[in-house]
Amino acid sequence: MLTLAFIRENKEIILKGLAVRNFANAEKIIDQVIEKDAFRRTTQTDLDKVLAESNKISKEIGKFYKSGEVQKANLLKEKTSQYKQETKILSEKLSLVETDLNELLYLIPNIPNKLVPSGNSEEDNEVIFQEGDIPKLHKNAIPHWELAKKYDIIDFELGNKITGAGFPVYKGKGAKLQRALITYFLDKNADAGYTEIQPPLLINEASGFGTGQLPDKEGQMYQVGIDNLYLIPTAEVPVTNIYRDVLLKESDFPICNTAYTPCFRREAGSYGAHVRGLNRLHQFDKVEIVRIEHPENSYAALDKMVEHVKCILQELGLPYRILRLCGSDLGFTSALTYDFEVFSTAQNRWLEISSISNFESFQANRLKLRFKNKDGKSELAHTLNGSSLALPRVLAGLLENLQTEEGIKIPDVLVKYTGFDIID
RNA sequence: GGAGAGGUGGCCGAGCGGCUUAAGGCGCACGCUUGGAAAGCGUGUUUAUAAGAGAUUGUAACAAGGGUUCGAAUCCCUUUCUCUCCGCCA
Numbered sequence: 001m002l003t004l005a006f007i008r009e010n011k012e013i014i015l016k017g018l019a020v021r022n023f024a025n026a027e028k029i030i031d032q033v034i035e036k037d038a039f040r041r042t043t044q045t046d047l048d049k050v051l052a053e054s055n056k057i058s059k060e061i062g063k064f065y066k067s068g069e070v071q072k073a074n075l076l077k078e079k080t081s082q083y084k085q086e087t088k089i090l091s092e093k094l095s096l097v098e099t100d101l102n103e104l105l106y107l108i109p110n111i112p113n114k115l116v117p118s119g120n121s122e123e124d125n126e127v128i129f130q131e132g133d134i135p136k137l138h139k140n141a142i143p144h145w146e147l148a149k150k151y152d153i154i155d156f157e158l159g160n161k162i163t164g165a166g167f168p169v170y171k172g173k174g175a176k177l178q179r180a181l182i183t184y185f186l187d188k189n190a191d192a193g194y195t196e197i198q199p200p201l202l203i204n205e206a207s208g209f210g211t212g213q214l215p216d217k218e219g220q221m222y223q224v225g226i227d228n229l230y231l232i233p234t235a236e237v238p239v240t241n242i243y244r245d246v247l248l249k250e251s252d253f254p255i256c257n258t259a260y261t262p263c264f265r266r267e268a269g270s271y272g273a274h275v276r277g278l279n280r281l282h283q284f285d286k287v288e289i290v291r292i293e294h295p296e297n298s299y300a301a302l303d304k305m306v307e308h309v310k311c312i313l314q315e316l317g318l319p320y321r322i323l324r325l326c327g328s329d330l331g332f333t334s335a336l337t338y339d340f341e342v343f344s345t346a347q348n349r350w351l352e353i354s355s356i357s358n359f360e361s362f363q364a365n366r367l368k369l370r371f372k373n374k375d376g377k378s379e380l381a382h383t384l385n386g387s388s389l390a391l392p393r394v395l396a397g398l399l400e401n402l403q404t405e406e407g408i409k410i411p412d413v414l415v416k417y418t419g420f421d422i423i424d
Numbered sequence: 425g426g427a428g429a430g431g432u433g434g435c436c437g438a439g440c441g442g443c444u445u446a447a448g449g450c451g452c453a454c455g456c457u458u459g460g461a462a463a464g465c466g467u468g469u470u471u472a473u474a475a476g477a478g479a480u481u482g483u484a485a486c487a488a489g490g491g492u493u494c495g496a497a498u499c500c501c502u503u504u505c506u507c508u509c510c511g512c513c514a
Contacts, residue, residue, distance in 0.1 A: 044474050048483040055483090058495040062442035065494095073494080080494045247471080368472095378471080 001105050001212075001365045003380070004037050017111035020118040020327035033104050040097045047090040054083035106215065110362040112327055113299075113336035119326030125339070126326070131310070132319035134343055135401050143346045144399040145277030147408065148174065151423050156277070166267070166282030173423045177398075177410070178285065180417030181391055182260050185287040185312065189388055192308050194258035194289055199238030201261060202229040207241040210367045212333050222264045231264035235288035236385045240363065243292055247378060248371035254301060255292035258388065260285065278392035279351065285391040291384045292369065295361065298382035299336075302358045305386050306338050309354050312389065315413045318397050319343040321350065335360045340389075342397035351393040356386030 007014060011030055018026035057076055064073035117126055148154035153174025159167040170178050186196055208214035208230055213221060222231040232238055239259050248255075263286050278284075289308070293301045306322065313320045325337040334357040341350035361380035364370070370378040402409045407424030415421045 041474065044483085048474065051484085052482055054494080059442075061494050066442075077494045084494085 001362060002108055002111070003361070003365050004033070004101070004105075007033055007108075008037060014108075014111055018109070020112045020116055021109060021330065022118075022120065022328055023109060029104055029107060033101065033108075036097055036101050036104070040094065040101060043090060043094045043097060047087065047094060050083055050086045050090060054080060054087065057083070109330075109332045110335050110359065112330055113358070115324060116330060116336060117324070117326045119328050122326075122329050124326040125323040125329055128322050128324050128338075129310075130319075130321040131314070132317065132343075134319045135345055137345050137401075137403065138405050140405070141346050141400070141403055143277065144344075144396040147399045147403060148277070151408070153177070153423060154278070164282070166280070168278070168281065173418075173420060176418055176420075177414070177423070178391055178395060180414050181389075181394060182285060182287060184414055184417050185389055186258060186260055188308075188312055188315075189258035189287065189289055192256075194256045197235075197239055197242075197257050197259040199232075199235060199242075199259055199261065201232050201238075201264075202227075203232055203237050203241070204229055207237055207244065210241045210244045211237045211363060212366060213237065220266055222266060232261060233265050234263050234286065235259040235261040236290060239288065239290045240367065240383060240385065243369045243381075243383075244367045246367075246369055248292070248369075248381060250294065250371055250373065252371065253292070253294045253381075254297065257290045258287060259290075260287045262286075278396045281392055287388055287391075289386050289388045293382045293384060294371070295379070295382050298358050298360065298384060301382075301384055302336065302338075302356065305356045305384065305388075309340055309356065309386065309388055313340070313342070316394070316398070316411050318394075318401060319345075320353075331355075331357065333357075333359050333362050335362065342393060342401075344397055344400050346400035346403070347396075351397060353393045353397070354387040354389050357384060359383045359385075 002014070007030060011034070014030060015026055057080055061073045061076050064070070064076070117124060119125070142150070145154075145156065148156070151173070153171055155169040155171055156165075158169040159165075162169070190196060202224060205214060205228065208218070208221070213230070213233065218230070221233050224230065238261075239257050242257075243255070262283055264283050265281075267280060267282060289305060291301050291305070310322075320340055320342045323339040323341065325331075325334075325339060330337055337355055337357040339352050340354035340356075342353050343349075344351050360382050363383045364380040367383075369381050369383065371381050373379045398411070399408055402411070407422045410418055410421045410423070
């Protein structure tokens with residue numbers, strides 16, 4: 001959520017930014033916000049005046065009662081009914097306009113960073129980096145869902161039986177490889193200075209609101225209606241909400257956390273070949289990194305996160321590329337996002353395995369996540385997060401790219417975690 | 425799940441219709457004192473929002489929401505969380 005002060009003072013910048021996103025009716029909405037905000041402020045001032053007057057009278061009444069001048073007190077009491085009436089009308093007006101304002105603010109996405117290219121589809125995302133050789137596979141190479149069956153390491157049909165589509169069962173070396181990857185990612189993140197967190201996997205409404213899943217994206221989360229809780233769609237939600245309603249000191253920066261969690265997504269409406277196998281699941285594992293930064297350092301932090309993920313993919317030896325997302329592909333809350341994609345040789349396509357974003361103060365405004373700056377004023381912090389990394393597609397990439405006639409060769413860095421070097 | 429007790433500032437803790445401008449303590453910051461430190465003494469120490477160039481001033485906030493009242497931390501209702509005991513349980 002953008003702040004009112006920012007909208008008031010930067011209308012042109014905002015309109016330019018929203019144009020990069022092809023955001024419709026931008027000017028109309030911004031004008032409405034500015035108008036309603038002006039009304040909100042005058043109403044606030046009026047209400048404060050009435051309340052001040054009525055507080056004053058109440059105090060006088062108190063004094064008269066104490067000194068026994070009951071008649072004078074009663075006389076004043078009559079005056080207060082008018083103030084009460086005015087207070088009621090003004091505060092109703094105020095809460096109404098505040099509700100309207102908030103609804104408008106929820107419609108406005110974050111303003112893209114200057115680097116974000118404008119665009120109409122994922123075709124317009126910029127490839128800014130590519131590394132790793134795309135392997136030449138033997139002629140009997142197959143996609144990962146067939147490999148999973150061949151070596152009996154992931155059972156999709158068993159998941160259908162227990163739960164439904166999108167809930168695979170990992171077995172034997174498949175389960176072990178997955179666990180090895182999680183531990184390896186967590187160790188890499190810890191080495192880079194991230195503190196490991198084990199958050200709850202269920203969140204309440206306030207948390208969903210804080211990171212922007214609520215009020216209108218509840219359809220994408222699984223709900224536990226009886227207790228009014230939601231299963232997390234990503235560790236970002238509980239880990240970022242640690243800092244909801246928090247006032248930090250400048251010396252607290254940078255805050256770097258990492259968490260492994262399962263993630264639950266309803267993915268309503270998805271279907272087809274692109275969601276086959278591990279490509280899109282309702283439950284999947286992910287290791288997330290979350291940073292809270294001073295506004296001056298957030299872009300340097302974003303670069304560090306990108307370098308960190310690069311280093312992991314290099315070690316795993318997977319061919320990957322980095323995209324800078326264009327305006328139309330950029331998430332609602334993000335100012336700048338880099339997507340990492342691994343090339344799946346057997347599917348002959350790129351698979352998204354990480355998405356690293358700087359939200360600037362957009363999330364922090366909703367979270368009320370602030371810090372005391374040098375002037376002693378409170379200022380919104382910047383939040384960033386990224387996957388480091390998402391398991392299923394890394395697994396898919398590993399299986400498909402490292403398959404040989406003899407079996408699937410485990411990367412050297414993982415062998416100490418798996419305890420085996422080939423799946424055959 | 426049942427019974428009881430509670431939720432007050434960064435922390436502890438008093439207040440239980442107007443003397444609260446939230447006592448007192450701890451912590452923290454600054455100053456005095458000192459060769460330096462400790463102790464002692466003094467001063468200061470919440471957040472949000474509106475107005476103002478600013479110093480400041482107004483308003484709101486004592487778990488949350490609603491109510492009673494001229495006036496609520498204080499009384500009433502609802503919700504929520506914590507603690508103790510019982511029950512259940514990895």
